[in-house]
Every structure is written in structure tokens, then in C-alpha cells.
Amino acid sequence: MDTYLLQIFNGISVSSIFMLAALGLAITFGLMKIINMAHGEFIMIGAYAAYVIQNIFSQYLPASIFDFYFFVAIPASFLAAGIFGWVLEKLVICRLYGRALDSILATWGVSLILQQLARSIFGAPNVDVKSPDWLNGALLIHPGLQLPYKRLFIMLMVIICMTAIYYLMYRSNYGRKIRAVMQNRAMAASLGINTRKIDAYTFALGSGLAGIAGCALTLLGSIGPTLGTNYIVDTFMVVVLGGVGSLWGTIAGGFLIGTGNTTLEFLTDATLGKVLIFTLVILFLQWRPKGLFTINSRSLDE
Numbered sequence: 001m002d003t004y005l006l007q008i009f010n011g012i013s014v015s016s017i018f019m020l021a022a023l024g025l026a027i028t029f030g031l032m033k034i035i036n037m038a039h040g041e042f043i044m045i046g047a048y049a050a051y052v053i054q055n056i057f058s059q060y061l062p063a064s065i066f067d068f069y070f071f072v073a074i075p076a077s078f079l080a081a082g083i084f085g086w087v088l089e090k091l092v093i094c095r096l097y098g099r100a101l102d103s104i105l106a107t108w109g110v111s112l113i114l115q116q117l118a119r120s121i122f123g124a125p126n127v128d129v130k131s132p133d134w135l136n137g138a139l140l141i142h143p144g145l146q147l148p149y150k151r152l153f154i155m156l157m158v159i160i161c162m163t164a165i166y167y168l169m170y171r172s173n174y175g176r177k178i179r180a181v182m183q184n185r186a187m188a189a190s191l192g193i194n195t196r197k198i199d200a201y202t203f204a205l206g207s208g209l210a211g212i213a214g215c216a217l218t219l220l221g222s223i224g225p226t227l228g229t230n231y232i233v234d235t236f237m238v239v240v241l242g243g244v245g246s247l248w249g250t251i252a253g254g255f256l257i258g259t260g261n262t263t264l265e266f267l268t269d270a271t272l273g274k275v276l277i278f279t280l281v282i283l284f285l286q287w288r289p290k291g292l293f294t295i296n297s298r299s300l301d302e
Contacts, residue, residue, distance in 0.1 A: 003266075004266065005145055006145060006146075006147075007262050007263070007266045008259060008262065008263070009147055009151065010151065010262055011258045011259040011260075011261065011262025011263065012155065012255070012258065012259060013151035013152075013154050013155055013258075014258045014261070014262065015254045015255045015256075015257065015258025015259055016154055016155050016157075016158035016159075016216075016254070016258070017154065017158070017213050017216050017217060017231075017258075018231070018234055018235060018238050018253075018254040018257055018258050019158060019162065019238070019250055019251055019253075019254030019255070020158050020161055020162075020209055020210075020212055020213040020216070021039070021043055021209070021210050021213040021231060021235045021238075022235045022236075022238035022239050022242070022250050022253065022254055023162070023165060023206070023209050023247070023250045024039070024042075024205065024206025024207060024208070024209035024210050025039050025206060025210070025235055025236070025239050026238075026239045026242065026243075026244060026246065026247075026249070026250045027178070027202060027205070027206050028202060028203050028206040029239060029244055032093070032097060032199055032202075032203070033097070033098070033100055034093055034096060034097070034100070034103045034107075034203075035100055035103050035104045035107070036093075036103070036107045037104055037107040037108040037110075037111055037232070038088070038107040038108070038110040038111040038114060039107075039206075039207075039210055039228070039232060039235060040111065040210075040227075040228025040229055040230075040231055040232035040235070041110070041111045041114040041115060041228045042081040042084065042085060042207045042208075042210035042211055042214070042228070043081075043210045043211070043213050043214035043217065043227060043228040043231055044114070044115070044118060044214060044223070044225065044226075044227045044228040045077075045080050045081045045084055045114070045118075045211055045214065046077035046078070046080065046081045046210060046211025046212060046213065046214025046215045047077070047129075047214035047215060047217055047218050047223040047227055048080075048118060048121075048122060048214075048223065049073065049076045049077040049079075049080040049081070049211065049214075049215065050070070050073035050074075050076070050077050050129055050214070050215040050218045051122070051127055051129050051218065051223065052076075053069055053072050053073040053076050054069050054073065054129050054130060056069075057069035057072075058130075066132075067132040067133050067134055068132070069132070070131075070132050070135075070215075073215055073218075074157070074212060074215055077211040077212055077214060077215035078208040078209070078211050078212050078215075079208065079211075080211055081207045081208050081210055081211025081212075081214070082204040082205065082207050082208030082211065083204070084114075084207060085203050085204045085206065085207025085208065086200060086201075086203065086204035086207070088110060088203070088207075089199065089200050089203040089204065090200060092106055092107070092110060093107075093199075093203060094196070094199070094200075097199075111228070111229075115225045115226060116225075118224075118225040119225045122225070124224070124225065125224070126222035126223060126224035127222060127223060127224070128222045128223075129218035129219075129223065131150060131219055134149070135149045135150050135153055135219065136149065136150075137149055139152065150219040150220070151219075151220075153219070154216045154219060154220075157212070157216060158216070161209065161212060162247075162251065165209075165247065166247060169247060174201075177193050177198055178198060178202055180193060181193060181195050181198050181199075213231075214227065214228075217231075234257055234261070237253070237257055237277075237278075237281055238250060238253040238254045238257050239253065240253075240281070240285065240291060241253040241256065241257065241281055241284065241285070241291055241292060242254070242291050242292050242293060243290060243291030243292050243293035244290075244291065246291070246292075246293035248293050249291055249292050249293035252292050252293070253291070253292060257277065257281075260277045260280070261273060261274065261277050264276045264277055
């Protein structure tokens with residue numbers, strides 16, 4: 001039972017990363033109808049940003065403050081991935097609106113370019129990011145059950161990010177503009193909303209959230225140029241299962257995919273568990289094609 005509870009806890013922590021990575025993808029796909037195959041590479045960019053910050057702290061700053069580098073790495077990962085996303089939107093994505101199939105090919109090519117760029121800068125082998133000392137160890141529930149501080153910190157970080165996105169989307173003027181463009185772009189533009197600016201800033205925001213997810217992944221293992229490809233399929237599954245453009249759908253989809261993966265892999269093995277979760281998602285979508293939560297509007301129904 002302790003082993004199973006630990007597996008569930010690990011599944012929830014992985015679910016948290018899926019939620020964070022998928023949230024940006026859900027917002028941008030719901031807003032612009034762009035299928036971004038390079039989203040996984042923004043996760044990779046965020047992870048390498050944390051690696052760079054770690055190296056700066058270890059080489060140029062006193063050892064006494066090294067343990068605080070992660071508090072700098074989180075916003076640095078957000079900014080690095082967000083800037084790359086903003087540039088990608090300005091150079092490539094803006095030319096692909098209304099061409100969903102073309103966006104798949106174009107962003108897949110961008111993902112290959114970013115992977116090769118990472119190999120050229122950091123090398124092909126994976127690299128490790130040293131965790132701060134205060135994240136080492138585990139919370140002892142009882143002798144058979146210990147919850148690692150790293151995974152608890154990831155869950156706390158995701159809760160903070162989700163809360164911030166909720167207030168941005170549902171309690172701010174900018175969030176109202178995003179939701180207006182999502183539901184009816186033509187009407188929003190006729191009311192004076194600069195939809196092009198909303199697209200660019202929102203794509204940068206979604207990319208930045210993927211960067212934070214990459215920063216969180218550095219606590220769980222080594223990172224490399226192909227880090228994003230390990231998560232992009234699960235991220236798309238979260239978006240499709242939860243419902244495109246839905247915050248609550250992303251949370252629910254991430255939780256179900258993460259815990260489902262962990263549970264099925266525990267009961268069977270890694271390969272069969274992945275096949276079973278894919279099968280269950282496909283069967284569910286046959287019954288509910290729009291996912292768990294949907295945004296209802298005449299514009300989307302068309």
C-alpha cells in the first residue's frame with residue numbers, strides 16, 4: 001500500500017508538470033487554432049535556462065548563495081521561453097493563421113532547428129542540474145512512506161502558477177480580452193481589441209509557462225536537446241482530453257493523464273501502461289469529442 005501511495009504521489013507531481021506545459025498549449029491553440037509541434041522545445045529551453053543560471057551561480061557568485069539559484073532560474077526560464085515564443089510568433093506563426101495543417105509542418109521544422117541549436121550550444125549528451133540542498137530529502141509520513149521535497153516543491157510551484165493564470169484570465173482586463181478573442185475574434189476586433197497584439201503576447205505567455213515546466217523537470221532528472229519530445233504527446237493528450245482553451249479542463253486532463261499513466265504502469269509495465277492510457281483517451285473522445293470542458297460560442301461551433 002505504501003508503494004502504491006508513493007506511485008500515486010509521483011503521478012500527481014508529474015500531472016502538475018503536464019498541467020503547466022499543457023496550459024500554455026491550450027490557451028494558444030484555443031486562441032489562434034495553431035498546432036504548435038515546437039511546444040516541447042520551449043520546455044527544453046526552460047530547462048537549459050535553469051542549467052545556465054546554475055552555472056552562473058556556481059562559477060561567479062559566492063557558494064553561500066548557491067542554494068537560492070532556483071528562485072532566479074524560475075523567472076529566467078519563463079522569460080527565455082517566452083522571448084523565443086514571441087519571436088517565433090512574429091516570424092512564423094503570424095503567417096499560419098487559419099492554416100492548421102501547415103502549422104504542424106512549420107512548427108515541427110522549428111522544433112528540429114531548436115533541438116540542433118541546443119546540441120550546438122550545450123552538446124548532445126544530457127546534463128544535470130544540481131538541486132538546492134533545501135530540496136534534498138523527503139517528508140517522512142511514516143517509515144514506509146516518504147514524500148520527496150522536490151516533488152512537493154513542484155506541486156506548490158504549479159499551484160502558484162495556476163492561481164496566477166486564473167486571476168490573469170478571469171480577473172484582469174487582459175484576460176477578458178483573451179477570452180473575447182477566443183470566443184469570437186471578429187466581434188472582438190470590431191470592438192477595438194488589437195487581436196494581433198493579443199495573439200503575440202498570449203503565445204509568449206504560453207511558451208513561458210512551458211519554460212517553467214522545463215525548469216521543474218530539472219529537479220526530476222537530467223536534461224538534453226530531446227527533452228521536450230518526451231512530453232509533447234502527453235501534453236497534447238491533456239489538451240484534447242480536458243478541452244481546448246479551458247483552464248479547468250487542463251487541470252482535470254493533466255491530473256487524469258498523470259495519475260493514469262503512473263497507476264497503469266505500476267499495475268502492468270511502462271509500455272503497456274502507455275498503450276492502455278492512449279486507448280482509454282481514444283475511447284473517451286469517441287463519446288465526448290470536445291473533451292471534458294468546452295467553451296460554448298457560435299464562433300467555435302462554426
